Amino acid sequence: MGNQVRGRGLSCYYLGVGFMGRPNPSTAEAALLEDGRVEVRCGVAELGQKLEVTLRMLAAAELEVPVDRVVLVHRETDLAPNSGVTAASRQTYISGGAILKAVQELKSRILDEASEVLESGPEGLVYDQGNVVADGPSRQEVSLVEIARSCQRRGRSLSSRVTYNPPVELKVDPETGYGKPYASYSVGVTEVEVEVDLDTGQVTVSDIVCITDVGKAIFPKSVEGQIQGGAAMGLGYALMEDAAVREGRVSITGFHDYLVPTSLDVPAIRGIIHETPDPHGPFGARGFGELTVLGVAPAVLAAIKKATGVRLRNLPVTPERVYAALRKQESLQSEKEVNR
Amino acid sequence: MLKTINLTVNGKTITTEVESSHTLLHFLREGLGLTGAKEGCNEGNCGACTVLMDGHPVNSCLVLAVEADGAHVTTVEGLAEGERLHPLQEAFIDRGAVQCGYCTPGMLLSAKALLDEFEAPTEKQIREALAGNLCRCTGYVKIIEAVSEAARRLRSAAARDPSADVTVAAGSRPEAPSLFPDPAPAERDHAVPRVTGELRFTDDLRLTDTAWGKVLRSPHPHALIRRIDPAEAEKLDGVLAVVTARDIPGQNLYGILFNDQPVLADAKVRFVGEPVAAVAAVSPEIAERALGLIKVEYDPLPAVLSPQEGLSPGASLVHQGGNVMMHKKVQIGDVDRGFDKADVIVEEEFTTHWVDHAYLEPDCAIASPTEDGLEILAPCQHIHHVQEVVAAALAMEPRQVKVIQMPTGGAFGGRIALVAQHIVALLAYKARRRVKLKYSRTETMTATVKRHPCVHQYKVGARADGTLTALRARILADTGAYSAHGPIVVGKMAVCAMGPYHVPNVQVDCFGVYTNNPVAGAMRGFGMPQTAVAHEGIMDLLADKLGMDPVALRVKNALEVGKPILTGIPLTESLGVVEALQAAVAERGERRG
Numbered sequence: 001m002g003n004q005v006r007g008r009g010l011s012c013y014y015l016g017v018g019f020m021g022r023p024n025p026s027t028a029e030a031a032l033l034e035d036g037r038v039e040v041r042c043g044v045a046e047l048g049q050k051l052e053v054t055l056r057m058l059a060a061a062e063l064e065v066p067v068d069r070v071v072l073v074h075r076e077t078d079l080a081p082n083s084g085v086t087a088a089s090r091q092t093y094i095s096g097g098a099i100l101k102a103v104q105e106l107k108s109r110i111l112d113e114a115s116e117v118l119e120s121g122p123e124g125l126v127y128d129q130g131n132v133v134a135d136g137p138s139r140q141e142v143s144l145v146e147i148a149r150s151c152q153r154r155g156r157s158l159s160s161r162v163t164y165n166p167p168v169e170l171k172v173d174p175e176t177g178y179g180k181p182y183a184s185y186s187v188g189v190t191e192v193e194v195e196v197d198l199d200t201g202q203v204t205v206s207d208i209v210c211i212t213d214v215g216k217a218i219f220p221k222s223v224e225g226q227i228q229g230g231a232a233m234g235l236g237y238a239l240m241e242d243a244a245v246r247e248g249r250v251s252i253t254g255f256h257d258y259l260v261p262t263s264l265d266v267p268a269i270r271g272i273i274h275e276t277p278d279p280h281g282p283f284g285a286r287g288f289g290e291l292t293v294l295g296v297a298p299a300v301l302a303a304i305k306k307a308t309g310v311r312l313r314n315l316p317v318t319p320e321r322v323y324a325a326l327r328k329q330e331s332l333q334s335e336k337e338v339n340r
Numbered sequence: 341m342l343k344t345i346n347l348t349v350n351g352k353t354i355t356t357e358v359e360s361s362h363t364l365l366h367f368l369r370e371g372l373g374l375t376g377a378k379e380g381c382n383e384g385n386c387g388a389c390t391v392l393m394d395g396h397p398v399n400s401c402l403v404l405a406v407e408a409d410g411a412h413v414t415t416v417e418g419l420a421e422g423e424r425l426h427p428l429q430e431a432f433i434d435r436g437a438v439q440c441g442y443c444t445p446g447m448l449l450s451a452k453a454l455l456d457e458f459e460a461p462t463e464k465q466i467r468e469a470l471a472g473n474l475c476r477c478t479g480y481v482k483i484i485e486a487v488s489e490a491a492r493r494l495r496s497a498a499a500r501d502p503s504a505d506v507t508v509a510a511g512s513r514p515e516a517p518s519l520f521p522d523p524a525p526a527e528r529d530h531a532v533p534r535v536t537g538e539l540r541f542t543d544d545l546r547l548t549d550t551a552w553g554k555v556l557r558s559p560h561p562h563a564l565i566r567r568i569d570p571a572e573a574e575k576l577d578g579v580l581a582v583v584t585a586r587d588i589p590g591q592n593l594y595g596i597l598f599n600d601q602p603v604l605a606d607a608k609v610r611f612v613g614e615p616v617a618a619v620a621a622v623s624p625e626i627a628e629r630a631l632g633l634i635k636v637e638y639d640p641l642p643a644v645l646s647p648q649e650g651l652s653p654g655a656s657l658v659h660q661g662g663n664v665m666m667h668k669k670v671q672i673g674d675v676d677r678g679f680d681k682a683d684v685i686v687e688e689e690f691t692t693h694w695v696d697h698a699y700l701e702p703d704c705a706i707a708s709p710t711e712d713g714l715e716i717l718a719p720c721q722h723i724h725h726v727q728e729v730v731a732a733a734l735a736m737e738p739r740q741v742k743v744i745q746m747p748t749g750g751a752f753g754g755r756i757a758l759v760a761q762h763i764v765a766l767l768a769y770k771a772r773r774r775v776k777l778k779y780s781r782t783e784t785m786t787a788t789v790k791r792h793p794c795v796h797q798y799k800v801g802a803r804a805d806g807t808l809t810a811l812r813a814r815i816l817a818d819t820g821a822y823s824a825h826g827p828i829v830v831g832k833m834a835v836c837a838m839g840p841y842h843v844p845n846v847q848v849d850c851f852g853v854y855t856n857n858p859v860a861g862a863m864r865g866f867g868m869p870q871t872a873v874a875h876e877g878i879m880d881l882l883a884d885k886l887g888m889d890p891v892a893l894r895v896k897n898a899l900e901v902g903k904p905i906l907t908g909i910p911l912t913e914s915l916g917v918v919e920a921l922q923a924a925v926a927e928r929g930e931r932r933g
Contacts, residue, residue, distance in 0.1 A: 010924055012894050013872040014840040014915065015865065020831045045721045046530075047751040048440030048477045053526040060521045068525040075745040077723045077738075085722040087756050087862055088828070172835065177670030177848070178908045181835045189920040191928060211923045213916040219523055221436040225478055229439065230864070232479030233752070237869060243694040243790055245857045248561030248643050249612050250790075252696065253782040255385035255474060260698050263470040263480040272923060276916030283519060290865040297869065298876030302890070305880065313877060314691045 003198040006206070009302025010191045013294040016182030017287035018090040021172035023165045026091075027081035028098035030059070030106040031159035033071070034152055036145030038063055038106065041073045044095050045086035049289055050222040057218055058096050058282055062103045065130040065144070081161070089287030092218065093184060096282040098164035105160035110147055113158060117142050117150045166280040184278050186288040188212045190231065190295025194303040201323030203304060205235055206267050210295060213274040215286030220273060223288075227271030230292025236261045238297035242316050345409040349374070350418025358405040364398075365389045367405035368415060375544035376416035376445040376537020378749075380474075380700050381781040387473035388700055390446030391415045397450045399472070416445035416537035419452065427497070428452055429535040431490035432483070433528060439477035441534030442700045442749030447473045448535065451487045459495055463488070476700055476750045542704040542717055542746040543778055550706070551580050553767045553777035554627035555760075556617040556634055557787065558609035561645070561856035562656065563638035565608055565616070573619060573633040578626040581771035582634065584617045588766065590735030594758070600659060601822035601859070603733050603762045609638070610658055610821035611858050613787045620767040620775045647795075647818045647853035658821060658854035665819045666827050668834035670848040672908045678810025678845025682801025686881045690798070692870040695791035697863055701749020703779040703788070705760040707768035713740025714765055719748035721756045729758055730765045741765070753862035754788055757824050789861030792817040792829050792852075796874035800843075806888050806896045811843045811906075813874070815850040817860070817867070824861035826852045833867035835907050839875040840917045841897040846906055895921050 018024045028042040040059050046052045056070045063070065074080045083095045107127055114132035115122045118140050126133045132147065134140040151158055168183035193207035210227050217223045240259040244251045252258040271292075277284025297315060305311045310325040342357045349372060358367050365382075368374045368391065377400050380388030384399040391400045392414040419426040425433075428448050432438050437447075447470060454461055454469035461469070466487045467480075475483065533539035570582040585592055585606035592606060593599040605616050617634050621627035642656040649655055650663035657663060679685060705718035713736055720726050723743040731738045748755065764777040779787065794817045801810040815833050819826035830852035837848045883890040898917040904910045 008928065010891060011872060011876040012840060012898075012917065012921055013868070013876065014836065014899075014917070015868050016832060016836055019828055020835060043723050045723070045745050045748065045751070047721065047748050047755075050439065050527075050530055052530050053523050056526045057520045057523050061519050065521070066525070067521045067523055070526075075723070077727045077741070077743045080723075082724040085725060085756055086751075087721055087753055088866060172831075172907060175669065176672065176908075177668070177835055177906075178672060180909050181831075181907055185840075185915050187840055187915045187917050187920055189924040191924050209924065209927050211920045211927070213920055218520055221523070221527075225436050225439055225482060228479035228481040229477045230479075233476070233864065234869065237695055241695050241698070243696040243785070245694050245790075245793075248645055248856050250694070250786045250858055252785050254381055254383055254785065255698070255781070256383065258696055258698060258785060260474055260476060261479075262472075262474060263467045263484065266480050269479055269481050270927075272927065274916050274920055274923065276914055276919065279913050290868065293865050293869050294872040298873050301873070301877060302880050311881070313688060315693050315873060 002200065004195050005198060005307045006193060006195050007303045007307025008191060008193045009299045009306055010189065011295045011298035011302065012189045014185050014187045015089060015291045015294065017093050017184040017186060018088050018182060020181040021170050021179065023170065024084050024090065024094065025163050025165035026083040026095040026098040027161065027163045028095060028102040029081055029159060029161045030102040031157065032106065032110065032144065032148050032151065034148055036143065036148040037069045037071055039071045039073060040099050041080045042095050042099055043080035043083040044074045044091050047086060049226060050219065051091055054092055054219045054222060055096060055099055059099050059103050062100055063130060089186065089289045089291065092285050093281050093287035094166065096285060097166060097280065098162055100282045101164050102160045102162040105162060106158060109158045109160065113147050113151060114142050117147060168280065183280060184286050186213055186286040186291045188291050188295055190299045192296060192299040192303050194300055194307060196304055196307045196322065198326060201319035201326060203239055203317055203322055205300060208267055208269040208296065209272065210269065210292060211272045211274055212288055212292060213276050213286065214288045215278040215281050216275050216284035217273050218283065218285055223273055224271045226289050227292045228269045231269045231296050232261050232266045234293045234296030235266060237293065238300040238315060239317055343406050345406055347408050347410065348412045350414060360406050362405045363401050364403040364405050364408050365400035368400060373546060374415050374417050375540065378442055378445065379543065380702065386700060387446045387450065388443055390449045390473060392449050392453055395453060395456060397453045414449065416448055419448060420536055425535065427493045428455065428490040431486040431493065432535050433531040435482050435486035435489055437478060437482040437486040438531040438534045440748060440750045441539055442541065443473055443475045444534050445537050447475065447483060455491050455494060460491055474700060476698060539747050541701055541749055542706060542719060545706065547706065547774060549774055551620045551622060551771060551773045551775045552624040552627045553618055553620050553764050553775045554624065554631050555615050555763060556631045558605065558612060558614040558616055560609055560638055560640050561612050561643040562641040563609050564641060565605060566637040566639055568617060569635040570617060572635065573630040576626065576630050576633060578622040579630045580620045580622065580773055581767055582617060582619050582630065583766045583770050587770055588733050591732040594729045594732065595823055596825050597827040598823045601824065603766065611856055613858065614821065615763060618763050618767055620771040620773065643856040645855060645857065647816045647851065647855060650853040650855050658856060663854045665823050665852040665854050666830045668831050668850045670834050670837065670846050670907060673845035675810050675812055675845045675847040679801045681809045683804040684882065684885050685799065685801045686878060686885055687799040688878055688881055690796040690874045690877050692794045692873055694793045695863065696785055697752040697754030699750030699752060699754055702781055702784040703759045705764040706774065706776045707764040708774040709768055709772055710742065714768060715742045715744065716761050716765055717744050717746050718761045719746050719755055720761065721751050726758060726761045730762050733762055734765065734769055752864045756862045757789055759788055789824055789859045791863040792819060792860040792867060792870065794870045796870065798874050798878040800878050800882055802882055802886065806886055806893045808841060808843045808897050810845040811838050813837050813848045817850065817852045818855050818857055819852040820855055820857045820859040822859045824859050826860060829867040833871050836868060836871060837875065838906050839872065840899045840915060842899055842903040843906065891921055891925055
């Protein structure tokens with residue numbers, strides 16, 4: 001093979017979660033269904049990040065029930081309240097928080113209903129794994145299914161609705177920028193290894209490691225998916241994707257002239273999950289879905305410098321650019337030698 | 341010309357007549373209703389239409405239906421045996437290889453062809469077998485794992501080894517008892533319809549009585565519209581409605597912070613590809629012909645083709661209020677004194693470029709009149725925003741507009757703004773018919789928002805020990821013809837300009853500039869992938885100049901509790917910056933060791 005050199009490079013980066021300097025709330029509802037399952041309604045968008053799984057897990061964890069006892073309704077304006085946009089890494093953090101609060105409120109209504117079913121004062125009642133338990137000399141227990149039936153008999157329904165914004169005042173001075181722009185941040189570090197072909201300028205990324213602090217990984221498998229998918233998108237951004245606009249016209253027409261990474265371009269990507277809890281995120285979770293795109297491009301630039309001595313500062317790092325920079329470096333070096 | 345073909349599809353023998361010009365993809369989707377094979381690009385590049393023909397994976401968009409005469413065709417619908425999923429489908433679910441699900445059917449079939457040929461494929465063989473199937477969500481890692489896992493299960497099943505049924509989860513941390521319940525039932529709810537081809541994306545719906553929409557777009561980057569005459573188009577047989585700005589009963593302008601973008605251009609056009617008119621007709625062919633009959637007279641204006649040009653004196657005005665869409669400032673401390681205190685100063689300019697989301701599912705939206713309003717089916721990232729914009733345009737109450745998010749084949753910020761939903765709504769409203777508006781791959785790539793290209797001029801000062809003393813940054817972002825999510829991008833780039841590091845003296849000027857380029861809007865990271873290139877590039881340059889280890893420089897300046905963030909407020913809770921850096925160093929040692 002050609003005249004190849006290797007180098008490693010690292011980048012460190014962060015991202016403010018949600019929109020800057022203003023509240024961006026989400027509304028969620030929770031209701032006890034007739035069969036004892038709990039329906040959570042919140043207008044979030046499933047886009048492949050598997051919010052449909054994560055948010056059900058989050059609600060089920062609070063209810064202490066299996067995940068299939070939670071139904072998520074989110075796709076229709078008639079059925080689900082406004083969660084705000086599914087973007088800016090904000091849904092697990094903000095809508096997750098709204099859902100958590102709605103479920104907590106529902107639980108307190110469930111306790112009230114249980115006190116009637118059990119004919120016991122609310123003080124001795126404890127919510128425990130999908131049951132309400134009256135602790136006393138005669139331990140009594142009533143399940144969510146029984147509570148739902150009781151509601152039906154009495155012609156009642158138990159539900160809650162919460163509009164939630166993380167309890168942090170966000171304000172940024174319009175002139176100086178002074179203030180608190182975001183309630184939460186997430187942080188990542190990426191290290192890559194590149195192979196640079198000195199004859200052609202071709203750069204291949206042979207290894208990617210991403211440390212991503214997500215606060216709390218509710219659904220680790222999807223966290224890994226977001227890390228790996230984001231890193232692949234970052235690799236495309238660094239090396240090959242270019243929607244150049246010339247004379248006001250986008251130059252791309254399809255996947256033959258807009259090159260996105262294929263299975264041959266993306267190396268093994270190791271995602272390492274860190275969990276520095278966020279004080280307001282549900283179970284400590286932070287928003288991080290976008291964060292994973294940030295690291296690869298700067299790490300690739302650092303790795304190319306390490307491998308070749310050439311410092312590039314324009315994206316994308318096409319073979320043409322690398323080749324030109326390598327030749328320029330060579331001619332500078334030979335000039336130096338001549339001058340010596 | 342019709343031709344008779346005999347073929348076997350998923351084990352069923354079929355004799356039928358097909359149009360000789362139709363592709364196998366068209367025949368499967370329209371003739372047989374097998375919509376598992378997706379029309380992602382229609383030019384053989386994305387692989388979403390992959391099916392097996394006599395055991396070999398083919399892009400069914402590049403094969404004519406008549407070429408399948410006598411062939412055995414397998415589509416994703418034919419993978420499972422009744423309720424029993426194929427081991428590949430099971431492994432895709434277990435390994436988390438299914439995200440949006442749009443590439444999944446094609447991916448599964450390419451993988452099946454590989455496993456039919458090789459019992460124990462190597463990672464390299466798997467990567468090569470999947471190289472024609474693009475995925476924008478997963479980074480391929482879990483897909484490759486899943487194929488390998490399925491091969492293992494198939495081998496073990498062949499050897500009747502019961503241990504084959506046990507899967508070991510590939511977690512990156514030790515399994516501790518979890519706060520959270522077993523996700524498997526919810527995962528299956530999400531993934532099973534995606535691995536069987538059962539999940540219907542918008543273009544997969546087969547609704548009755550549907551008219552077809554097409555959009556007429558501006559050929560000019562900047563021009564006044566003198567006249568639009570739809571009369572000839574309206575007269576064409578089969579045309580149900582032609583809409584222009586004049587047909588909008590409510591508010592034509594929409595946006596996020598600033599309502600500056602028209603649903604359909606009225607007085608002038610500001611970018612190539614801007615929607616000017618749209619047609620609904622009984623067939624896509626007639627709709628296309630009608631577009632050619634709409635007469636639009638333009639007076640071209642000088643175009644602003646870069647943010648530098650937009651800021652120069654005497655530049656043509658994209659919008660009346662001036663070309664600066666937003667100037668976001670951060671001024672903390674005393675930046676000149678900060679540089680005075682510096683032992684070392686580094687300066688550099690970085691440029692970042694236009695990028696497309698390139699989600700695999702082309703845009704498609706369907707609008708149907710209801711008793712008192714409209715129902716809209718489309719992929720999107722915010723149903724209530726679509727509802728708000730459409731209701732305002734049609735002068736309706738929001739409750740009259742029902743929006744349903746269809747399964748969405750990737751988004752990455754490209755589907756926050758309206759893409760086709762508002763135009764199809766207008767067509768259905770005027771035609772009083774259900775209308776489907778489907779964009780080709782090219783239209784999806786050229787008419788939608790992009791990532792802001794930026795110029796980042798950074799100057800940073802530090803003491804000899806690496807402590808940062810000052811940052812001066814000037815960032816120029818091309819926001820294109822309309823603001824869209826530009827204000828959010830510009831704001832974020834300003835207040836997060838130096839990454840997770842503490843700098844006491846800061847002067848950041850971040851400009852979002854209107855140009856006659858395509859609209860730059862939201863894309864995964866809202867400006868942060870651009871900013872990271874600049875702040876990490878300048879940190880590396882500084883490390884070099886100081887002769888300091890780049891990680892040590894970062895640790896030295898990392899944001900920690902008590903240190904102010906860029907905008908002057910001290911951090912009250914740890915973000916884990918130092919821990920993440922240390923973990924990277926430890927991992928590096930392991931990899932080299």
